[in-house]
Amino acid sequence: MKTLEAVQLQLPLNLAVHSSRFTFIDLFAGIGGFRIALNNLGGSCLAYSEIDKEALKVYQANHLSYLNQDEISLGDITQVDQLPTGVDIVVGGVPCQPWSVAGKLKGFDDPRGKLWFNVISLLAKSQPKSFIFENVRGLASPKNRENLEFLIQQFEQIGYRVYWEVINAYDFGLPQNRERVFIVGIHQRIKGHDQYRFPAPLKTNPRLLDILDPKQFDLEPIEKVKLDPDILFGGVIPPSRNRFQKDDELNDFFVFSDLRNGHTTIHSWDxxxxxxxxxxxxxxxxxxxxxxxxxxxxxxxxxxxxxxxxxxxxxxxxxxxxxxxxxxxxxxxxxxxxxxxKNMSGINGVYRVFLPTSTTLPTLTATGAKDFIATRSIHGDNPEDYKRAFLTQIYRKGKYLPIVAKHACRLQGFPDDFKYHPREEVAKKQFGNAVPVPVVEFVAKELLKVLLI
Structure with missing residues (x-):
């Protein structure tokens, strides 16, 4: 177990720490999404915790330099006895699989779900001024709401006023429909601990083409036609449609599936x-x-x-x-x-193809999906012409590209000079597990206002 004394002896003594606006500790650090956001706001990291060796290589390559090479690597959080005291913010993306629909929804019965108790224990001992944690939307679902309320009670019992909200990355400038629960805690000893407010959406209306290299794409202006919902859905609008799918416009994507029959579904018999x-x-x-x-x-x-x-x-x-x-x-x-x-398996190795003019992509995940981006746009006056145009002008001509690590990097708001993992599949998995940088930055900016930093 790493003791408090051991941690304090290893605290880096460099100008970056002393000249920073605030200090933070990066738990479940992954490849450093939280860290980039907090560094952008003037913060200095005192210690980080990550056990995935491949993620750790990427984290250290991007965030550690000769100025902070002595920064503490805490390793496995279950083996840490206590964190440094006097820290302004503790952050982390606590493993989300126990609460994810993509996982087995075991919650606290999953060993990864029990990591919350390690976090709470460490916070109780070190009493940082505040914290920000991120998790999947499933943690706030009706099925898990009691668990979320239990966590909030635990944080309150160790002295924190707690706030939570489901935030979509799209609302903060990223063309990704990614909803995540953000939990912010402010210690009750802090004046104004009851004044925190989550940031308001930016209303920037990003689009997929914002993250694309225009040299690879043939993007002619396309004016979408308005159609009666009865034409698109046969009189019954599917309840599964999300906020980015308009009921009077053709979809900006095509789904390859023999188990569905929407107006932009491509079947094997097509x-x-x-x-x-x-x-x-x-x-x-x-x-x-x-x-x-x-x-x-x-x-x-x-x-x-x-x-x-x-x-x-x-x-x-x-x-x-x-x-x-x-x-x-x-x-x-x-x-x-x-x-x-199987829906997610798609057909012939393709699950979905998104047009470059699409408003957003679905949530990036660690497991990934067989998703592609079309390199040109198409027009259709009705569903039949639209599907025919897609098949003849895009699919049969191979005018589509896979979503690669470079796209995933931008979809999560990481900088273009970020050095991601050399293996494409590993890099995409790591970005799928990461936190959207702009969301953290805006959430943390509001927190700093309360902390008067």
Whole structure:
């Protein structure tokens, strides 16, 4: 265990610390998103904690220099007994998997969820003036709300006034639909501890093309047409649409999936030669596969007898032809289901393609997704023409690029000169785990006003 005495003996004695506006400790540091934001505001880091070796290499390469090479590396937070005292702000992105929909939602039953208790214990002993922690939106979901309230109670019991809010990175200048819970605590000994306010959205309306290299893209001005929602959705607007999807405009992205049927969904039967009747058979399976009369699964295979009641004059040979084309596969019963049976897997290695004029990309994640960016824009007066233009002008001509680490770096607000991991997949994973730099900067700026720093 690292004792307080050991920590104090290792405190760096350099001009950067003494001339700084404030000091901070960077827990669960990752590759340093919190640190960049706080350094931008004039802060100096006294110590950092990170156990991932690859993240640590990137962190140290970017943030440690001859001025602060003696800065404390705390290592595993579970092995730290106490933090330095007199610190202005403690920050960190406590591991989010226990609360994430992408994880198993085990909460405090997950060992990573228990890390919150290590944090609370360290804060209780060192009593910093304040803290900022970040986590996935799932922590504030109805399922986990009791856990969030429990954490707040624990912070209050050790002397802090606590504030929390779900903040979207898009609202602070990044073209990414990334919602995260930010928890700010101010010690009650601080005058004005009850005066904190989260920053208001900037209303800058960023777009995807803001992070792109214009030399790689053919961007002609495209005026979007307004369409009746009945034309786009057949009279039923899906409840899953987010704030960036307008109900009277064509989507700025295309989804490759045999399990959906939106106006910008690309099916496997759109990509290979199929007859109008074959398309109709596939759509019939798509529309009926979730009906409970065919099984209790979220999506059920259908037998020939099932389908013959839905499709007039259906022949087994027609289903077998779709099996031959690898659109359908036959189960042991035998029944028929789509070969492409997982949404996130997409089709032919592609899940989503976003137009460069898109308002935003979905949340970057550590696991990543098979997402691409089109290198040109398209126009369509109706859904059919729009989909046809995408297939002929973008997909079939290969006019799309994968989202790479350079894009992820900008999507998270890291500077262009940031030295990310040399392995592309590792770099994208690290950016997916990172905190959006501008959001931290604005949240911290409001905190500094209360601390009178």
């Amino acid at each position: 990509l290979i030669k199929t007859t109008a009747r074959e398309k109709m058979i596939c759509l019939t399976i798509l529309k009926n596969r979730r009906r409970k009369q065919y099984g209790e699964k979220d999506g059920n295979p259908l037998s020939y007898d099932d389908l013959s009641q839905l499709i007039s004059g259906l022949k087994v040979e027609e289903l077998e032809a779709l099996v031959e084309k690898k659109i359908l596969r036959k189960t042991v019963e035998p029944k028929y289901e789509f070969v492409n049976s």
